[in-house]
Amino acid sequence: MIKMALSATALVFLTASAAQAVTAKSLGQFSDWSAAAYGQGDTQRCFIMSKPSTEEPSSLRHGEVFFFMQTSDGESDTESSFQTGYDFAKNSVVTVTIGDDSFRMLTEGNNAWLDQLEREPALLAAMRAGSSMTLEARSVRGNITTYSFSLAGVTAASRMMQRCQAGATQS
Numbered sequence: 678m679i680k681m682a683l684s685a686t687a688l689v690f691l692t693a694s695a696a697q698a699v700t701a702k703s704l705g706q707f708s709d710w711s712a713a714a715y716g717q718g719d720t721q722r723c724f725i726m727s728k729p730s731t732e733e734p735s736s737l738r739h740g741e742v743f744f745f746m747q748t749s750d751g752e753s754d755t756e757s758s759f760q761t762g763y764d765f766a767k768n769s770v771v772t773v774t775i776g777d778d779s780f781r782m783l784t785e786g787n788n789a790w791l792d793q794l795e796r797e798p799a800l801l802a803a804m805r806a807g808s809s810m811t812l813e814a815r816s817v818r819g820n821i822t823t824y825s826f827s828l829a830g831v832t833a834a835s836r837m838m839q840r841c842q843a844g845a846t847q848s
Contacts, residue, residue, distance in 0.1 A: 704837050708830025712837040723748045723841035725834040729812075729824035737820060739763065740787075744812070744826055746801070746835070748842040755797045755838075757782075759789040764817040771814045773800070775807040775828070782812075789814070805832045 704712035704723070709730070714723045724747035732739045740762010749756045759771055765784035770792070773780040780800050782789035791797060804810060810826045 704841055705834075706830075707833040707837070709827040710830040710834035712834045712841070714841050721842070723838045725831065725838050727826050727831070730809075730827050731823075731825040733823040734820070737822065739822065739824075742824060744810070744824075746838070748838060749797075754842075755801055756794075757791045757797060757800055759812060759814075761787050761814065761816075761822075763787060765789065766815040766817050766819065769815045771812055774811045774813075775800075775803040775809075778803040778807075784814070801835060804828055805835065 701713040701715045701724075704714055706712075710725050710727045712723070712725050714721055716722055724745060726743050726745045729742050729744075732742060741760070742762060743760045745758045745760065746755050747758075748754065759773075759782055764787050765771070769784050771782040771784060771789040773782060778799070780796060780803075781792045783792045791800060805828075807828050810828055812824045812826070814822050814824075816822060
């Protein structure tokens with residue numbers, strides 16, 4: 678789990694602006710999900726993240742792979758993202774499947790974001806209700822990759838993320 682926390686810090690560095698040095702503060706480990714925060718006061722962001730339990734095809738090198746959800750000041754309360762250790766195919770889509778629910782993420786480089794921000798609450802609700810989440814992507818080399826994430830602990834982690842953000846906005 679220490680490796681996951683260190684990886685979370687690296688992930689925050691990758692997603693924050695280059696001019697901003699950031700260090701993540703752990704808020705706890707909740708089964709397969711970690712909660713953390715970076716920044717202070719009005720600029721504080723709280724997030725949850727997890728690594729996949731399986732990566733297919735297993736014969737490929739996937740690099741560091743994470744699913745990440747952080748608090749937002751935008752229309753939605755959260756912003757979801759997916760990061761891999763390789764670049765996605767240009768103009769490709771990542772498909773997220775949780776039970777009967779399906780979501781699309783748009784790609785750029787090695788990152789993907791939910792294509793319809795208004796679906797962020799539905800994604801979080803599906804994650805909280807589900808037991809596993811599968812993401813399917815296509816690499817720049819044309820390889821189809823599939824990742825399975827356990828959703829054990831996502832409800833507790835997301836509640837911690839929301840409490841963290843509520844505390845930040847009251848400061």
